[in-house]
Amino acid sequence: MNKVIDKKSQFGSYHENDVIFLLKDLSSYELEGTTENREKNIQSGQHYSETLPIEYQPPAHYMQVFRKTLEEYKRMVALCSGIVAEQIFHQKGKNTVLVSLARAGTPIGVLIKRYILSKYQVDLPHYSISIIRDKGIDENAIHHILNNHPEKQIQFIDGWTGKGAISIELTKACKVYKEKYGIVLDDTLAVLADPGQCTSLYGTREDFLIPSACLNSTVSGLVSRTVLNDQLIGPKDFHGAKYYENLIDTDVSNEYIDIVSKEFPAIQKEAFEESERLLKNQNEAAFKGMDEVVRMAKEFDVDSTHFIKPGVGETTRVLLRRVPWKILMKDPDSPYVRHISLLAKERNVEVVHYPNMSYTCCGLIKKVSDSQ
Structure with a gap:
């Protein structure tokens, strides 16, 4: 049975006014396995x-890199959040429900909510729900939002794009939702960084380091990745997650x-001007990143593009x-990849200088047959 998780004491560590998680609490279940066994099963x-x-527990030197990265890029994250927030508010105004895709989208949704509150004194509702590649969006969560906000428009939010798998999944899910229930949902995905050119609503198309990508639950409200397991999730349940x-x-x-929100006053003017420019010259989704991924698959003899994860976040x-298996880097000296270099060294993963790509870096997953 679902219980709306809307209090800090119940689920997650965010301030209770920042986000409501529409997730079934699976904290009491053992769902984790070793990386190697899990990869083999997948x-x-x-x-x-x-x-x-x-959950990866970063050592002290890695957290130092995170904090240095946050200090260096807090303004850029704030600016991109503001650019996206301005576009959303221009297009939908007060008639908006922010719906972030757990979990990478949750801190971005919180920032966008905070920006709009600080700039326009409008406190938009914000929910975090699950969408899963090849499984679709949590329809029970959508039902809940629409029932509670029947006159408002949903705006979906995520952190960044890679190949565009979630953008494609969202479009597919919105189409299915319309066919099932006769309700049209806007499938435009708002993201801070869109290096794969997978959406028309973004802060930048530069593949820059969003500091929250460096960590897992400890920067996302202590919430796990979302879970869709038939043994634990019934037909009327929300998708699940654990609270660590x-x-x-x-x-x-x-x-x-x-830290990021404190930058909002200084970037408001620039965010508004850039959002106006983007709204006038909207660049549609072209999914150009997928062409590069296909080329990489051929060059490195990778069986499936699912094993290729482009972009800093991915x-x-x-x-x-x-x-x-390997990490491809456009520029190994880029400040955007410092944390990746640390992780690669820690896990003894080969780093390949690969300048001929638009992404800052790309991760190649090892075939389990190669890891035996």
Whole structure:
């Protein structure tokens, strides 16, 4: 049975006014396995959403890199958040419900909510829900939002794009939702960085380092990746997730939001002007990044494009959650890849200088047959 998780004491570490998680609490279940076993199961056919990776606990020197990165890029994150927020507010105004895609989208949704509140004194509702590649969006969560906000328009939010798998999944899910229920949802995905050119609503198309990509739950409200497991999730349940309350001492979720939010007054004018420019010259989604991924697959003899994860955020995920084979870097000296170099060294993963790509870096996943 679903229970709306809307209090800090119930689920997650964000301030209760920042976000409501529409997720079934699975904190009491053991869902984690070793990275190697989980990778083997995934490549043998088990869906990645049925289990969870063990949460990476970064050492002190890695957290130093995170904090240095946050200090260097807090203004850029604030600016891109403002650019996206201005576009959303221009297009939908007060008639908006912010719906971030757990979990990478959640801190971005919080920042956009805070920007609009600070600039326009409008406190938009913000929910975080699950969408899973090849499984679709959490329709029960959508029902809940529409029932509670019947006159408002949903705006979906994520952190960044790689190949565009989630953008494609969202479009597919919105089409299915319309066919089932006769309700049209806007499938435009708002992101801070769109290096793959997978959406028309973005802050930048530069593949820059969003500091929240460096960490897992400890920068996302202590919430796990979302879970869709038939043994635990019934037909009327929200998709599930765990709350890692045991990691509270290392949690930087609210600190991250507060540090970036303090930059909003200084970037408001620039954010508004850039949003106006983007609204006048909208660049549609072209999914150009996928062409590069296909080329990489041929060049490195990779069986499936699912094993290629382009962009800073996706490369970080490969190193934190999967079994990496190689890391391609456009410029190994780029400040955007410092944390990736640390992780690659820690996991003994080869780094290849690969200048001929638009992405800053790219993670290649090892075939399990190669890791035996």
